[in-house]
Amino acid sequence: DGNVLLPPSGADYDVDSYANFLQRGIDAFKKKSSSTP
Structure with missing residues (x-):
């Protein structure tokens, strides 16, 4: 896949956890x- 936004739990994540x-x-x-000028 190469999707860096996948959570550590893999494919069976729960949607709320992924949103968080x-x-x-x-x-x-x-x-x-915003902290860098």
Whole structure:
């Protein structure tokens, strides 16, 4: 597949867990990019 957004649990993830996983990644990315001038 090569999909880097797959959660550690693989194909049988639960949708809410995956949504939380993505949201954490998005929040971290926003913080990182907003903290750099």
